[in-house]
Amino acid sequence: MKMTNTTILSLALLMAGLGIPNFATAKDKQGVESLPAAQGLVTIDTAAPSKLYSPMIFGGFIEHFNDQIYGGLFEPGSPLADERGFRKDVIAAMKELKLSVVRWPGGCFVSGYHWKDGVGKVRKPVPDPVWGATDPNTFGTDEFIEWCRLVGCEPYICTNAGNGTPEEMKEWVEYCNATEGEYAQQRIANGHEKPFKVKFWSIGNENYGPWEIGRKDADEWGPLVDQCAKLMRAADPDITLVAAATKKEEWSLPLLAAAGKHLEYVALHEYWFGFQSRNMTPPYKDCIMRSEGPENTIVTMLGILDKAGCRGRVRIAFDEWNLRGWHHPGFPRKKPLEAGDAEAAEFIAKRDINKIHSQYTVADALFSASFFNSSLRHCVDVGMTNIAPIVNTRGPLFVHPEGIVRRTTFHTMAMYANLLESRVGKCAVDASQYGGGKNPIAVIDAVATVDESGKKWSVALVNRHPDQTADCTVKLGERLLDGTFDATILDGDSPDAFNDVEHPNRIVPQKTQLKFENGVVKLPPHSLAIIHIQ
Ligand code: AHR
DSSP states (O other), X not given: OOOOHHHHHHHHHHHHHTTOOOOOOEEOTTOOEESSOSEEEEEEETTSOOEEOOGGXXXXXXXXXXXXXXXXXXXXXXXXXXXXXXXXXXXXXXXXXXXXXXXXXXXXXXXXXXXXGGSSSXXXXXXXXXXXXXXXXXXXXXXXXXXXXXXXXXXEEEEOOSSOOHHXXXXXXXXXXXXXXXXXXXXXXXXXXXXXXXXXXXXXXXXXXXXXXXXXXXXXXXXXXXHHXXXXXXXXXXXXXXXXXXXXXXXXXXXXXXXXXXXXXXXXXXXXXXXXXXXXXXXXXXXXXXXXXXXXXXXXXXXHHHHHTOBTTBEEEEEEEEEEXXXXXXXXXXXXXXXXXXXXXXXXXXXXXXXXXXXXXXXXXXXXXXXXXXXXXXXXXXXXXXXXXXXXXXSSEXXXXXXXXXXXXXXXXXXXXXXXXXXXXXXXXXXXXXXXXXXXXXXXXXXXEEOTTSOOEEEEEEEOXXXXXXXXEEEETTEEOOEEEEEEEEOOSSTTXXXXXXXXXXXXOEEEEEEEBTTEEEEOSSEEEEEEEO
């Protein structure tokens, strides 16, 4: 929450009543005015009902792009892979994240992908008209399902609404889920007697975008989704359906009017820095100032769901998100590339810029924490989110031929997936501002979770300030916290710190104990803390 003069005043009065000193003023090392000094009050209402959230809030996305799949999670012949070619170290890392759901195979890629190319004994390489590579098709539906089973996550398939057809989508559902018929027989012949039972299906990817193969107008999209949904449900009535949407009313209202009755979710995508053509490395402050963006997007989308009369029945799947958009200058293209296209080869090589480790810092970790906090706060309406991607490019896990590096965002995800309780409690945050200018942000962000008994709380606290320790007062029900509590902290020796191959553990979560005195805990600068209160 941002501090208005009235809230500053009421907070000051409240703190005075609690015996807490009034806000002081300060500047950070970069001279950015932050008035008053980093501090805040987190009030947890223990009497209010808590809400169960979906573990699919901590999901991932993987696309046939660069080395996310080939040379990422799938590397036949690697000493680190199993006999099928799945990297065992990657699978173990996904288990550390308790990865709940993975969306595949794209992204823009899917709008030129035909699933039949990726099943069966004979797989032919096919030119990828979107990203300019040749897809060997050795990783297709069967491999995706098998990988998800090994990781223990739900498969979520995104269909081709670009140059694909509604019939192709229906047949894909049949291949995965039917017990009889031509496509069920194909699956059985490919060695999979039992249906895959893929529950989550999306119709299309960003079909509103001029960059997408087979872009659709708003008035075309709803009727097409309606047609696809009917066919896919005829193949399996029990599937859960998502459709490509946006926070723009002019696209999403017609979609919901024409096809909302079939949908359980609308998909949202956002990268808070575009970065596709030019690679930039904005400083910590610029990154952290975007931290309230996810909440704003969710609230905007909820307004659209309200307006369409779908809120409560249709939820949000934020099925691509990341602070930074992927670097792919010159792409996506919409046609297969000529062999030997030198310009394309040069552009493709530039994708390696995504691998520069110093780009993924504590800023990414704390932005991601705020993304999760926003999704958890809206857990009634947000049922799934998918960091894009989960492996390589700008994802939390960097995979290379000799091993893996857990980037800062990996640790944020792991902390949220492993250390929180199962329900979200009511929690208000009043905090001083950071950043100055027209749109300062709250220096502290928080979410409070509780177990089923209502007795065990795990509270995530983010201090966004780059160099000030924040005095954070936590009030749990009627009491100000006092005493020492178990906690896990992620910070690092600088806001710009990062992990890389040579220093994979420069930033790792530390188990510690945090002391509260008269409600106040000192949160280290640029930190995420998860505190357990029995
Ligand atoms: O930059 C990657 C692309 O970003 C994904 O393929 C697409 O869905 C999004 O626009």
